[in-house]
Amino acid sequence: MESRAFAIAAHGVRKQYAGAKKRAALNGFDLEVRPGSVCGLLGPNGAGKTTVVKILSTLLQLDDGQASVAGFDVTTQARQVREHIGLVSQHAAVDEILPARQNLIMFGQLNHLSSRQAKLRADELLDQFALTDTGKTPVSKFSGGMRRRLDLAASLIVLPSVLFVDEPTTGLDPSGRREVWTAIRSLVATGTTVLLTTQYLEEADQLAHRISMLKDGRVIAEGTPDELKSALGGDWLDLALSIGSDIDAVTQIVQPVATGSIHIDSEANRISVPVIDRTRALITVATALSEARIELEDISLRRPTLDEVFLHLTGPSETKNSQEVAS
């Protein structure tokens, strides 16, 4: 069929964990990823991201539907699939007692390199991921960012045609996150297809060519980061009102620049307005407010959060709930 044209293809994949809650982990999941591109799988906890990665990397069997990786079926050709993939799972899956270099040599040998090749490759990867000076330090003493980089390096011993990276920066501090982003970007240059799962819109935005948004085990939106953002109506203008100011009056003023429904949080005295033309909207609103002599605590522009993306895509019934959570 046409699956060769895609590095990853999944159609109608279903998965229900044995003995789990009634809800299926994956419920008709579809995905097509072109070779050499980075696909971001974006969704909240429990959306099914890890299940997707586990099925595509042959760690988990699907109940229904079909999936292929690098042109091989994950169910009937698991061995061939394993010869073409690299997996960076949520745990930094490396040996804690061994130092970085020995870890890489071990995984090199398990990838069936000769011991000389394995050593050469280990040194090369240590250099590439800035881990050369870790010497004999056991991995258990590494920082979160260092561990992640080692984990990435271990997945790249033999350059895979498809690499799965499951929530690479969850639990990392900002500097660790930047380290990992840099490492993933350097990979993209080698032509490897990357499937990246994340909870952070910003991360998907930074790294992915295309984003699939996952909710309750199925893809609810798909496109380039720009397409998704424009589907959302762009950015948000946040206004923090000073106590006692007239919310209705402010709402009237911002109404003309709003491209969607305005979120009003009367308890926190905050108004969020979806806008497209960032600076123009900001200037228009600021001018109008100062003419009306309404003072603000703060006014700022920001990108939509993942919550808002979901609010937008899942419709008004859940808007109320999320608004309560947000406030």
Add this chain to the structure above:
Amino acid sequence: MNSTLHTPERVTGTSSPLVRLSWTIADTWTITRRDLYHWRLQPGPVIVGWVFPVMIVLMFGLFFGGAIRVPDNGGYFSVLLPGMFATTMLFGLETTMITVTTDASKGVTDRFRSLPMSTLAVVLGRCIADMLNSLVGLAIMIAAGLLLGWRWHGGLDAALSAIGLLLLLRFALLWIGIFMGLVAKGPESVTAVQILVWPLSFLSNVFVDPSTMPSWLGVIAQWNPLSATTSAIRQLFLNPGWQAGSWVSEHALLMALVWPMLLVAVFLPLSVRTYRRLNR
């Protein structure tokens, strides 16, 4: 780009059975060597594991030994040591379970499963490393026993058979350890096993004569696989033992073979099945 200079090509495609076998052997050795590196890089836990049974021997021999009546007027050490050799094998169960659970919970098992390596090698490597560990532990126990005045009186062939029976028991416990390590929810469950190992070893003929226990407990103690191996190796070493006159104690040698084989027959398929079902 300089960084991809040595980037190796993956060996792909289906290979002949002979090539597969040679990869299985190579992978097994890589996994075994990982444990040997652990011994060298973090010797603490391994050495504690080896010395701990010696400490138990000293404690029981010196604190309680004087109060325990030993058949044929032998010293308590001559009865206790064969029993403690068998108990050392039982303690090995914890080592196996801890390593299997840790690898599963840290995602190392998943990494192995996502590699094109031999599945069998993961288990075989574990098996060889743990058997080596127990072999060293046993050697240390025998050395300690000799220092404390324990001797074997049978021939060398009998002594080697006894060691063979001990390793057979260890091999059986290995599969229980792998199975429990795979089904364990995490390192917490290991603690439970570490505690349960004690009543299991006390409910046997290792430390005392089972006939001094309440009769129903005595029966259970005699049927304990640990008791079978202990009785058998006492016979082979020509060390004194407690003669209970029951069927099991009369057929200790047979039971020291049957019990471990039975355990392997149950837990080896169970372990394989559980490992295969990790993908459910």
